[in-house]
Amino acid sequence: MSEPAILVENVAFDYPRGVRALDGIDLRIDGGERVVVVGQNGSGKSTLVRQFNGLLRPTAGSVSINGRPIGRRHVADLAREVGLAFQNPDRQIFAGTVRAEVAFGPRNLGLGETERDAAVERALATVGLAGDEATNPYDLGFSRRKLLALGSILAMETPIVILDEPTTGQDARGIERVQRIVADLSAAGRTVIAVSHDMRFVAESFERVVVMRAGRIVLDGTPAEAFAEAAWPALASTYLEPPLAARVGARLGLGATPTEASLVGALTTRATAGR
Amino acid sequence: MRDARYAYAGTSRQVLAGVDLDVEAGRVVAVVGPNEAGKSTLCLVAAGLAPIAIGGRLEGSVLLAGDETAGLAAYQAAQRCGILFQNPATQLSGTTSTVWEEIAFGPRNLGLDIGAIVERVEGAMATLDIAGLADRDPQRLSGGQAQLVALASVLALRPSLLVLDEPTSQLDPAGTRLVGDALGRFAADNGTAVLLVEHKTGLVARIADEVAVLVGGRIVEHGPTAEILRDPALAEHGVDPPPAVRIERAVAAAGRSGDLAGLDLAALEVDPIAGAPRPTGAPLPTGARA
Numbered sequence: 002m003s004e005p006a007i008l009v010e011n012v013a014f015d016y017p018r019g020v021r022a023l024d025g026i027d028l029r030i031d032g033g034e035r036v037v038v039v040g041q042n043g044s045g046k047s048t049l050v051r052q053f054n055g056l057l058r059p060t061a062g063s064v065s066i067n068g069r070p071i072g073r074r075h076v077a078d079l080a081r082e083v084g085l086a087f088q089n090p091d092r093q094i095f096a097g098t099v100r101a102e103v104a105f106g107p108r109n110l111g112l113g114e115t116e117r118d119a120a121v122e123r124a125l126a127t128v129g130l131a132g133d134e135a136t137n138p139y140d141l142g143f144s145r146r147k148l149l150a151l152g153s154i155l156a157m158e159t160p161i162v163i164l165d166e167p168t169t170g171q172d173a174r175g176i177e178r179v180q181r182i183v184a185d186l187s188a189a190g191r192t193v194i195a196v197s198h199d200m201r202f203v204a205e206s207f208e209r210v211v212v213m214r215a216g217r218i219v220l221d222g223t224p225a226e227a228f229a230e231a232a233w234p235a236l237a238s239t240y241l242e243p244p245l246a247a248r249v250g251a252r253l254g255l256g257a258t259p260t261e262a263s264l265v266g267a268l269t270t271r272a273t274a275g276r
Numbered sequence: 277m278r279d280a281r282y283a284y285a286g287t288s289r290q291v292l293a294g295v296d297l298d299v300e301a302g303r304v305v306a307v308v309g310p311n312e313a314g315k316s317t318l319c320l321v322a323a324g325l326a327p328i329a330i331g332g333r334l335e336g337s338v339l340l341a342g343d344e345t346a347g348l349a350a351y352q353a354a355q356r357c358g359i360l361f362q363n364p365a366t367q368l369s370g371t372t373s374t375v376w377e378e379i380a381f382g383p384r385n386l387g388l389d390i391g392a393i394v395e396r397v398e399g400a401m402a403t404l405d406i407a408g409l410a411d412r413d414p415q416r417l418s419g420g421q422a423q424l425v426a427l428a429s430v431l432a433l434r435p436s437l438l439v440l441d442e443p444t445s446q447l448d449p450a451g452t453r454l455v456g457d458a459l460g461r462f463a464a465d466n467g468t469a470v471l472l473v474e475h476k477t478g479l480v481a482r483i484a485d486e487v488a489v490l491v492g493g494r495i496v497e498h499g500p501t502a503e504i505l506r507d508p509a510l511a512e513h514g515v516d517p518p519p520a521v522r523i524e525r526a527v528a529a530a531g532r533s534g535d536l537a538g539l540d541l542a543a544l545e546v547d548p549i550a551g552a553p554r555p556t557g558a559p560l561p562t563g564a565r566a
Contacts, residue, residue: 016416041448042420087448088419089365143362144311166419168313169445170362172310172475173516196421198448237549240450245478245519245545252544253535261526268532 006032006161006192007053012062014048015214018059022048024216026062030194032160035197037203039227040213041240046196047088049213050163053194066161081110081249084157088165088196090143090150099125099149100134101139106157124156127185129178143168151182161187168202180206197241200244204228204259211239214239229257279336282321286557287332291317294336295379299437299469304460304486306501310514311341314493315473316362319441321345322471324353327356341436355386358435362442362473364426368414375417376427377412382433400433419446427455429464437469438462444476452476453546456483477518481505487512504514520545 007030014023022045030036031037038046051057052064055076064071066082069276084106087093096102103124128148133141138149147170154162169180176199183206186193197203203210210227212220212235220227220235228247235246236243243259247251250258250267258264282292283386291314299305299322309315320326324345327334338345341356346357346487372378379400383393395441401407404424410419425445430438440459444452474480480487480501487504489497492511493538497504502562504510510517517525520541 018413018416020412020416040447042424042451043418044379046417089363091365119402130316135530142312142316166446170442172312172514173511174514175311176516189332198446198452200449226507233549237450240448242549245541246545247524248547249536249541251538261523264523265310265526265530265532268535269530272532272535 003032005029005065006034006067007194008065008068009049009064010051010065010067011066012049012059014045014052015055015060016048023052023059026081026216026218028211028218028221029184030192032192033187033191034209035191035207036209036211037197038211038213039200039203039241044213044239045216046129046213047165048216050085050194050196053161054085055079056085058265068264077109080106080157080159081158083163084154084159085163086151086154086165086167087168090146092102092145092151093153094138098134099130099136099138102138102149103153103156106153110157120156120158124152127155127182128152144175147171148175148178151179155186157183159191161194162190164193165175166198167195168197168199174197174228176202181182183207200228200242203259204244204246205262212229212236212241214238224259225257225263228259277336277338279321280321280338281335282317282326282549283333284317284326285333288459291322291493295490295493295497296314297322297377297471297488297495298325299471300466301436301469302463304463305483306470306474306480306487307490308474308480308487308510308515309490313490315491316441317488318490319359319439319471319473322437323357323439324348324350325359328353331526341429350446354433356435357437357439358382358430358433359439360427360430360441360443362445364419364446365420367426367429368422370415372414373550374410375406375412375414378414378425379428386433396432399544400432403431403462404428404512405454418449420451424455429563434466435468437471440470441473442475443472446477452479459483475516477505477510477516478520481518481520481542482546489515516543536555 003212007028009028012023012026015021040046052059055071093104103121107120138146169174183193210224211218228243230251233243246261246264247259250264255267258267277295277297280292280295281290304496307315321338324340326332328350334346370380372381379397380393382543383396400424407423444455454481484501487501488495505518527533
């Protein structure tokens with residue numbers, strides 16, 4: 002059996018002033034998985050994913066990336082394996098132009114000029130910012146700064162990509178773009194981990210949902226399992242709600258229908274079977 | 277706003293290109309639209325921050341409680357209008373060490389006496405169910421917690437106009453509902469006019485009295501909430517219809533509309549879940565109650 006992309010063993014994390022943000026987390030994520038972490042505000046989602054690239058180090062327990070414990074490895078070293086796009090792009094963006102911002106990561110990875118330019122070009126095209134290379138990032142609206150922050154991470158072409166609330170502030174087309182990015186990364190065999198409150202995005206774009214409450218994992222399953230009626234009390238205990246499609250499916254006795262497509266599919270199947 | 281046109285300082289492009297919009301006392305007016313439509317700029321202009329604080333060129337007319345914003349001093353605009361920025365990190369003062377002091381920052385600057393300040397701070401925290409965060413460091417909150425604290429800071433000002441730029445963008449679903457309900461109540465109880473920019477059309481459907489669709493700096497549709505949110509043109513403008521409308525259409529497209537007969541989808545969406553700890557959500561102080 003190959004090494005997991007990420008292995009979290011009995012991890013605890015305390016912020017200063019004694020706020021315990023993670024409390025005994027065990028989690029194994031295999032290479033190529035598409036996993037989303039959900040939970041109430043303040044449940045420890047962002048704190049958890051920041052353990053994966055060394056931005057935060059566990060107070061107790063251990064985190065391994067591709068079989069190697071993070072230990073005291075530098076963030077710069079881990080950045081070859083794990084890219085993390087922040088929830089708040091303004092905590093990430095610092096360069097004077099869009100191009101410089103996206104080129105920063107690949108340059109630090111030591112890529113040659115040709116390779117670097119190609120990576121930057123690909124990333125900008127993916128996030129829809131081709132043509133904005135010379136723009137000052139702060140002349141972009143919030144939603145496009147989010148996409149820029151995402152592009153900067155994509156340009157590093159890391160095997161593990163973490164997206165913290167990638168759909169925040171995006172309109173319908175922006176969300177579709179983010180969904181396409183997740184699907185393409187996954188198709189290319191990369192491990193994609195997201196944090197999200199957008200339950201439709203969660204249900205449509207991921208194959209595994211990890212539910213957190215007060216620093217612990219309370220549920221870990223497929224979207225069909227996580228949004229099945231039996232799981233609703235667990236979701237509600239961490240201030241989440243199933244998508245409307247799941248509620249409609251349950252009310253109509255169709256079983257788990259986490260997405261609109263699965264709801265329509267179940268209705269059609271039932272009608273065909275009933276003929 | 278009458279034919280409001282606005283270009284940022286040092287630029288010639290009008291981000292708002294002739295906007296007419298009224299927000300009356302006690303009403304919630306939602307503005308939806310695609311990215312880069314000018315929604316955040318509309319917020320800055322409505323609140324008077326543009327041009328009072330950030331410069332730029334404003335043409336047309338923007339009245340805040342009867343006076344042109346261009347002629348107001350910053351403190352006068354701030355007394356009439358509270359604005360919640362899209363990014364809560366931009367909003368927090370950075371000068372306080374607890375959430376309680378952060379929320380008190382605005383009321384203190386209004387020159388209120390201590391009794392009134394305490395009443396407003398506690399009231400705003402109760403409205404958003406964040407009393408548990410009172411002693412936390414505002415710089416060490418999760419994104420969603422910071423957003424609730426920023427909103428409480430604005431509510432504590434009790435302005436006659438409340439301008440909210442995506443107030444729930446970082447909130448969990450129950451937190452989103454809590455804020456929606458709280459805003460609806462706040463507007464009704466205090467006669468506050470609320471201008472709400474929001475991508476979550478499910479939330480807009482529940483709390484807005486009317487909806488304006490902003491595209492390319494112009495309002496292209498404006499009317500009663502239910503009518504606008506069911507308009508097929510909405511999706512063409514890059515705005516997702518509410519989940520109930522989406523599902524209705526998807527099921528109809530499969531020829532199965534009859535299966536939804538008797539189901540009120542909008543009501544089902546907010547149906548309380550059995551076993552939920554509280555009817556509304558709020559951030560637990562992490563780790564304090566496992």
